[in-house]
Amino acid sequence: MVVSPSTMAAVRASGAVPNAAYLLSAEGIRKEFPGVLALDDVSFRLKRGTVHALMGENGAGKSTLMKILAGIYIPDQGEVRLKGAEIRLKSPLDALENGIAMIHQELNLMPFMTVAENIWIRREPKNRLGFVDHGEMNRKTEELFRRLNITIDPEIQVRDLSVANRQMVEIAKAVSYNSDVLIMDEPTSALTEREVAHLFEIIRDLREQGIGIVYITHKMNELFEIADEFSVFRDGKYIGTHLSTDVTRDDIIRMMVGREITQMFPKEEVPIGDTVLSVKGLTLNGVFSDVSFDVKAGEILGVAGLVGSGRSNVAETLFGVTPASSGTIELFGKKVDISSPATAIRHGMAFLTEDRKDTGCLLILSVLENMQVAVLHDKFVRAGFVQEGAIEETCEDMARKLRVKTPNLDERVENLSGGNQQKVLIGRWLLTNPRILILDEPTRGIDVGAKAEIHRLVTEMARNGVAIIMISSEMPEVLGMSDRIMVMHEGRVTGFLDRAEATQVKVMELAAQ
Template sequence: MNSASAELMSVTDAIPVKKAFNSEYVLEVRDVRKEFPGVVALDNVSLRIRPGTVHALMGENGAGKSTLMKIIAGIYQPDRGEVRLRGEKVWLPTPLAAQEAGIAMIHQELLLMNPMTVAENIWIRREPKNRFGLVDHVAMNRMTQELFDRLNIDLDPESEISELSVANRQMVEIAKAVSFNSDVLIMDEPTSAITEKEVEHLFQIIRDLRARGIGIVYITHKMNELFEIADEFSVFRDGQYIATCASSDVTRDDIIRMMVGRDITQMFPKEEVELGDVVLSVKNLTRDGVFRDVSFDVRAGEILGFAGLVGSGRSDVAEALFGVKPADSGTINVFGQDVKITNPHQAIKLGMAFLTEDRKETGCFLPLDIQENIQAAVLHDQYVDGAGFVAENVLEDRSIEICQRLRVKTPNMHERIENLSGGNQQKVLIGRWLLTNPKILILDEPTRGIDVGAKAEIHSLITQLAHEGVAVIMISSEMPEVLGMSDRVLVMHEGHVTGIVDRSEADQVTIMDLAAR
């Protein structure tokens, strides 16, 4: 039997049930400490995962969850403490060492290689070879299809990653992690970019893996997921371990108090605001093959929610409004004037701002520091004097003020943004657009990957901006967020507007009915 056939057999067979080992826990972390410049990310934390269970890890952004997972996955090394796998102490100097030891991780920020195919991404470094020592692409595609059939994933193994939606890329990451047949599987925000139907599909995969004895560490900010899929959970706060409980023993409010150290009385602080004149009017906006005849108005002080399933065209409309991918036809009217927006710079000059849904790919300049990231949208116009010089002191003071307002956790403004938690990166990006003093603010998934405390803060900020007369378009895949924050909800399905519903008439059934038409 050649190597390709052997590998094919390993994926077409059922996932093997894990062998017993001499420990109650498949994974133990003992007294781990990790420091970065100016920040104690983990302060002597411990964690224990039983085989055949789903263990949710909860905490605000910056609590240390992802740092601990990166230690377990071999990306970081602890300054102190130890990791035990199947009862034995292990040293994991690299991600490859962790994979070989039996630990796989699905990262919150997807790590796929865009120019390569789906199959090439899944089997990288494990490619089947033919008798000449070359990659056997036929066997590799067949192996991938067998894996997808077992997981009920409907994707073409030969598609390039760059052609896939964020949701489908997430499914590729899940399949890749499952392909390792590991004892421990770490999932960091695996549902942040997939639909409700795909979430249920993922949960079925998780239940199957759990039944086969795999220990699953599941990081999420979504409380409903914890109660639906997790057997137990642990809470971290400010780099410290707080508690571990069975999910059946606590309420949602109990968990929030443990996470944030305080009660959050109002998650959706929507207030009635006297609406002003129409500031943005869109008529029959069309981008061929993507969306068609999209029409709506937004008034000063209004929050217009955009709802719809992934792929409905919501984000595409936002990109057209901001000139990222301009529309082919239709009209955009800003403050009573018809305008043609062909690039973001034009949109910014008109008083528009746009927070994109993917902070890593299209938001953050990861090698740059916080100050450079937050100032990126204003250096061409605002804060520049007549001689073309930047008013650095004024700009720096304003940047610090905004970061303090948004409660960005950082030792200083010169910390590289890639060292921040996902939630703090999101706050910096929101701060970037606040610095432009926008009149029309487009927010695409503003709280994706954000903890419950930061969500409440961002929702409060959106309400404050509406009070100040800013017109807000808020795209969100979270139904409670859309219903809780919007004055009206525009619903899209397959590139068409299927309805615009007033807040007083909007409920989950109505919105989902329109989204599925």
């Protein structure tokens, strides 16, 4: 028997299916897109009052399955059961009415509406005249926030919130539906350690209330801290489910990638050459001030700091996105004026931005068009004509090198997983053969296998004499890949650490000054 969303809502309210073995289950799920078999006969089972982590490389099928459970996609085959009763979800609203809410990696809030308006959209309390009762809506939001220990003004506009607070609003919105199932897709990708700790407190409270939580992450330390059990997918297939207490980190990696990852941070000693980039007194009024540092050929300068420290702003200024208010930039011993990204590219600079959706990928264009865009103006143009065959062959080689999972180079980038979109961006800049490479969160949202590949590429570029600036919120990445680490706090450089002396404690001491 298949239960309609409205009937299932009544079942939820009455508790008519009280002792089903699993809160939510999916069996024999198959989903195919043009040229891609995303899910092949996969299964998933979630118990009430548990945190179930979903692990796998980018393109493994994790997000596709979760979008089926959230009503975004309809499976080609298979069944979904909630509390033992089969349900068919045709839209996200169906899923919400059945108590299944999903918090996406790319947040979906309305920036010009208030926090309260975002949470209660389509469910606003009304007064006797039928108008929205903003006072009651704000009161309900405050009550919800007290329950979750969130301190955010319900009347502030979402555009004025930090990424971390927007994440908290998304969580509160999902909880406001009295959801039985909460799906979180990379919820900590932009959070500081303190904010992650707060999020985990909320998750534990929700778990104690009997809510089942599906937690998608690439961060191993989070799995062992917050998850009760985990399931692994690989290449669209279900690999297995285990208690998090029964396995080691290496066990999970082997299940995810089907091979050993022998060296996550393949740092090697390479000859350090002359100074390539010298920055003195760089200032962007109101954002950061008096930033000075040098980077040499073959050197990897890690940049660490908490969210809001100004790391990404410095990178954008170096690349001409937001020209500096004052200070100097020297390349190869000569002072230069970098007033635009085009100028930076002409000087041999490349910049992988932090946000692949907003400032990186051209989502409606193909993989080929995204990869070639930075080199079309010069490298592959002869007598005013683009050498289409040569550039396509070069892009295909780069896609293979980065293991981009795509049916072909004509596939639109918006159809790729987040990690594969990131690989396309990295390929774009590697094609320019840069002398200075700025990487802002290069492995955010990327699986463990792809991280190791990207780290090897970075090491290879350093070996070839490229000067690299690598901004990362992941401490193991900064410590494992950097020759030196520059630490920032509230727009100022608070210190430098050599590789031999750098520890997590020393970095955090400088980052919290």
